[in-house]
Each structure stands twice: as C-alpha cells, then as structure tokens.
Amino acid sequence: MDARTAAALDAAKARLAEDHLTDPNVVGVAKGFRTRGGELTDEPVVIALVRKKRRAALVSRSRLLPATIGGHGVDVVETGEFRFSGATKAAAPSPIAERFRPPLQGAGLGSLADGTLGTLGCLVRDRTDGSICVLSANHVLANFGATAPGTAILQPAPLDGGADAGNTIARFKRSIPLVKGVANSADAAIAQLEPGIGVSSTVARNLMAPISPTHRAIGLAFLASVHGGTFMAKIDTVLAQLDVELLTADSTTQVVEGSRIEKVGRSSGYTSSVVLDTTASVFVDGYHFTDLIYAQRFSLVGDSGAVVCEGGNGKTYTPMPAIACRMLGAAGSLYDLPLANDNGYVDQARDEFFGQSVVGNLVVQLVYRNLDVAVNRLEAATVSPEEKAEARRYYDKYRALVIGLLGDPGSTVQLTQENVDDVRAVFAGLSPELVTLPEKQGLWVIFDDVIAPSVGRTRAQLLDYMNDLAVYQRVVNALRQIPGLEVDETFGFSSR
Structure with missing residues (x-):
C-alpha cells in the first residue's frame, strides 16, 4: 500500500469511526485489504x-454501515467481542500451560494475587537499574493498575495449575497506565525476575525463532x-513508555500493512x-486505544502479552469458532437453559427455513432490528421457578424434533394441533417484562395468520403458505401498529 493510499484510508477510517463507533455492534475500525x-x-x-x-436487510437504516466512504470500499469483518484476557477467569484450552525453567517467551503466566492469565512476552532490561524483567x-x-508493586507473578499461571508461591518467577514492577x-x-507492564531464576531467549517449545x-x-x-482478531501495541511504543530495552540490540522494527x-x-x-493496519482504533470495556496494529485470526483470550515478530507464512490462523447469539445467551441465563449451545441450529433455522419465505424473513428481520431492546429486557427480567420448569419442559420436548426437521428439507412430518397449542401457551405466558401489550397483540396476529393454519402442513407446505403475500401483508x-417496533418490509435477504 503506497503512502498516498494509506493516508486517504486513514482519513476515511476517521470518518467511519466518528459516524459508527458509538454503535454497540461496531467494536473497531482499521484499514487494510479486502478479504x-x-x-x-x-x-x-x-x-x-x-x-x-x-x-444489510437485517440492519436498521440508521445503523447500516456504508459500502464506501471517502471513495474507498468498506469491508465489514465479523470479529465477535474483543476481550482482555487477564480480567477473565476462563480462557481457551492451552497448548502451552506447562512449567518452564528458565521461563520462556510464549509461556503462560499470571498474578498470584489477582488470578490473571496471559502470556510471557519476552525478557527485557530495565534501563533505570539494569535488572532483567518479564514483559507482558x-x-x-498489573490487573489494570490495581496490583501493588512486588506482587508475585507465577509461571505457569494460577489458572493453569500454578497457584503456588513456589512457582513465582518475578515480582510486578511497573506498568503503562x-x-x-x-x-x-x-x-503493557514489567515484572522483575526473582533471584536465581535463569535467563533464556528461547521460545517455548522452539515454536518460533528467538528475537534477534x-x-x-x-x-x-x-x-x-473470539474470532482471533488481534490488536497490538507497537513494540517501540511499549519499550519507550516502560523505559526498558530488549536483551538483543537492533531487534525491533516498524511494520507496514501487508x-x-x-x-x-x-x-x-x-x-x-498479515498486518492489515498500523493505525487502528478500538473501544473495549470503556478504554479507548489508538495507533495500534491490527491482524485477523492471530490470537485468542490468554495470549495477551505475547510479543509479535516479523515472519511466518501469513496464514497459520487461530481456529474460527461460531459467535454466540446475544439473545440466546440472555434467554438461556434467564430460564437456566443451555441455549447458547444451540446457536448453530438457530443460524440454520434462520438461513434454511425462515430465510426461505417472505413471512419468515420478516420475522428474522424483526428480531435483528430490535435485538438490543430484546436483550436488555431479558437481562433485566426475572422468572419464577415454575416458569423455568415449564421452559425446560418445552425445551426437552421440542429440541430433538426441531433439529431433525432442520436436517431434513424433504421431511414429511406434519405439525399437529398439540404443537400449535404449545405455541399458544408460550405466547400467553410471556410476561409484561418481556413483551408489551401492543407487542403481544402483534404476536397473536402472527399466531392466527401463520401458526394456527399450519396444522397438518409439512415443512414444504408451510413454506409455501409463508410465501403468500396476502399473509405477509396482514x-x-x-406489526406496523406497534409503537417503537422497527419493522423492515424487504421481502428477502440482500447483501453487498
């Protein structure tokens, strides 16, 4: 990427950030190359x-990201939530959780007092006193600055079985606020090595060449x-602000896009x-970061603190897990159901069933356009033990049936009156905390016009019925009569 193009993209990126970083679904902006x-x-x-x-058809017009900005294309990349690994009590299964002596670059470590979890970046020399320190x-x-100087840093980390003072390799010294x-x-922060702890520039398991x-x-x-999207602080910025240096001279460089x-x-x-941006911005947990390096599918929770070097083939990626639906997570928490495990089936239902009819698409769009409101209500609501038990009964009764129907587009199974009566009972039981009176009236229209007439229909017959434009219009x-409800009238999905 030439300097002129990079400068133009930076200007366009700033405009995109100003217009859309307040959107809760937008977590960051960067520049790079289209995937x-x-x-x-x-x-x-x-x-x-x-x-x-x-x-695009599932996003309200006010939140729709532009296809172009400043004469340049906009590539929308799904990353999931960005997370600090040290603040969590769980992380991805570790391939590098063992004890290393001397401690090696790439190994897991954490604070004894705070139970944090991350990666040993490398060893550095403190310019103020010449001591050897761990960089992470x-x-x-430092647990966001809450850790007192002298706090024990363990390798392996407490969460990796190292929660014993005998695993202390260093003491927290100072951090970039x-x-x-x-x-x-x-x-970034440093912790001074304990007396008697050896020094080595080797990388854990010799998975990468040492810094040189x-x-x-x-x-x-x-x-x-969760999809591996990674933000990195520039190493020269880190070293300068901490007033430390690498153990080998002339071993840093400024990276460029690509x-x-x-x-x-x-x-x-x-x-x-591959580096996609060198001046990226991101908001996370109330913190704003700028002038960062960004790459896709490069690290996971628990990798925080890892030092990044030039090299590699540019395509040895982190795995690509599914991103859980926020509504499933909130509903599962409310009713004590493992709904988050069913995210894949919900996506399948969206794309392979609801997405095949005009009424089904309307319902999907309705959910996505009003997702924030629905999630907020679920998170604020309370339900009784009896309601939880009833929800569990329906879940156990229908989960296998629905999964089977989704896996067989040619299914001849017919919906029964019992099935429809169960849906009626669920609709009737929705509390005012979750559904307002006008919204419930809208649900009854959907029930009367879509669900009740489905008795005796197979999957294919039901889709034909849901493609009836007269039904769709009713x-x-x-739905348009419901105050505050955002309704999209597009018949089908659309995409860039």
Whole structure:
C-alpha cells in the first residue's frame, strides 16, 4: 500500500469511526485489504470490525454501515467481542500451560494475587537499574493498575495449575497506565525476575525463532476477539513508555500493512497472519486505544502479552469458532437453559427455513432490528421457578424434533394441533417484562395468520403458505401498529 493510499484510508477510517463507533455492534475500525472468500485480496479498504455481521436487510437504516466512504470500499469483518484476557477467569484450552525453567517467551503466566492469565512476552532490561524483567500486558501483570508493586507473578499461571508461591518467577514492577476517557496507545507492564531464576531467549517449545536482528519484534498483542482478531501495541511504543530495552540490540522494527507476522502465545500457540493496519482504533470495556496494529485470526483470550515478530507464512490462523447469539445467551441465563449451545441450529433455522419465505424473513428481520431492546429486557427480567420448569419442559420436548426437521428439507412430518397449542401457551405466558401489550397483540396476529393454519402442513407446505403475500401483508400491517417496533418490509435477504 503506497503512502498516498494509506493516508486517504486513514482519513476515511476517521470518518467511519466518528459516524459508527458509538454503535454497540461496531467494536473497531482499521484499514487494510479486502478479504473475499476467506482470502486476502490486494484491494485497499477501510475495515469495520463488528461483533456480529448481519445481512444489510437485517440492519436498521440508521445503523447500516456504508459500502464506501471517502471513495474507498468498506469491508465489514465479523470479529465477535474483543476481550482482555487477564480480567477473565476462563480462557481457551492451552497448548502451552506447562512449567518452564528458565521461563520462556510464549509461556503462560499470571498474578498470584489477582488470578490473571496471559502470556510471557519476552525478557527485557530495565534501563533505570539494569535488572532483567518479564514483559507482558498491563492487565496480566498489573490487573489494570490495581496490583501493588512486588506482587508475585507465577509461571505457569494460577489458572493453569500454578497457584503456588513456589512457582513465582518475578515480582510486578511497573506498568503503562491505562486511563478511561483518553486515548491509550499500549497495554503493557514489567515484572522483575526473582533471584536465581535463569535467563533464556528461547521460545517455548522452539515454536518460533528467538528475537534477534534477523527476527525483529514489531508489537505486543493484548486484545483478542473470539474470532482471533488481534490488536497490538507497537513494540517501540511499549519499550519507550516502560523505559526498558530488549536483551538483543537492533531487534525491533516498524511494520507496514501487508507484512507477515508471527507469535507464540499461551492459548493459541504458534500463529502467523498479515498486518492489515498500523493505525487502528478500538473501544473495549470503556478504554479507548489508538495507533495500534491490527491482524485477523492471530490470537485468542490468554495470549495477551505475547510479543509479535516479523515472519511466518501469513496464514497459520487461530481456529474460527461460531459467535454466540446475544439473545440466546440472555434467554438461556434467564430460564437456566443451555441455549447458547444451540446457536448453530438457530443460524440454520434462520438461513434454511425462515430465510426461505417472505413471512419468515420478516420475522428474522424483526428480531435483528430490535435485538438490543430484546436483550436488555431479558437481562433485566426475572422468572419464577415454575416458569423455568415449564421452559425446560418445552425445551426437552421440542429440541430433538426441531433439529431433525432442520436436517431434513424433504421431511414429511406434519405439525399437529398439540404443537400449535404449545405455541399458544408460550405466547400467553410471556410476561409484561418481556413483551408489551401492543407487542403481544402483534404476536397473536402472527399466531392466527401463520401458526394456527399450519396444522397438518409439512415443512414444504408451510413454506409455501409463508410465501403468500396476502399473509405477509396482514402480518406487516399488524406489526406496523406497534409503537417503537422497527419493522423492515424487504421481502428477502440482500447483501453487498
């Protein structure tokens, strides 16, 4: 990417951030190259990082991201939530959880007092006193500044079975402060090695070459999404603000877009990706970070603190898990049901059943357009033990049936009156905390016009009925009468 194009993309990226970073679904903006069919192209674009990527027809017009901005394309990339690994009590299964002596780059570590979890970035020399220190993320070694100097840092981490003072390798020394309400440029800290702890530049399991003038460090990873999207602080920024240096001279460099990078981290082991941006911005947990490096599918929760170097093939990625639906998670918590485990089936129902009819698409769009309201209500609501028991009864009764029907588009199973009566009971039981009176009246229209007439119909017959435009129009007219409900009247999905 030439300097002129990069500057133009930076300007367009700033406009996108100003217009859309307040959207709760937009977690960050970056610049880089468009990804198409899973492969990186050579088309320079502005990248919008979103928790969940929706088809354009499922997004309200006020929140719809532009296809272009400033004359450049916008590539919408689904990343899921970005998370600090040190603040969580769970992380991805670790391939590098064992004890290393001397402690090695890429190994897991954490604070004894705070129970944090992250990755040993590398060893550095403190310029103020010449001592050898461990480099990692602030939220791993310092728990966002809450940790007192001298706190024991363990390897392996407490969550990896190292919760014993005998596993102490270092003592927290100082960190780059993290401040809410201002722009931060790094999340990093150091802990001074304990006397008698050996020093080695080797990388855990020899998964990567050590840092050197021919294998230079470029950044420190500290934020990861469930899909592996990774933000990194620039290594020179980290070293300067902490007043430390690498043990080998001339071993850092400034990376450019398109560079291949590699790292070894506690949770994802060895990975290699491509730099998409060197001036990215992100908001997470109230903190604003700017001037960051961004790459896709590069690290996971628990990799925070890993030092990133030039090199690799650019395509040894983290695995790609599914992103859980927020509504399923909230409903599952409310009713004590494992609904989050059914996210894949819900997506299948959306795409392979509801997405095949005009009425079904209307229902899907209705859910997505009003998702924030629904999730907020679910999170604020309370239900009785009897309501939870009834929800469990319906879940156990219908889960296998629905999964079987989804897996067989040619199914000849007919819906029964008992099935319809159960839906009626569920609709009737929805509390005012979850559904307002006008909304419930709209649900009854859907019940009368779509569900009640489904008795005796097979899957194919029901889809034919749900493609009847007269039925569709009756449902639309009823929904449009509900105050505050955002209704989309597009017949089908659309996409860029």
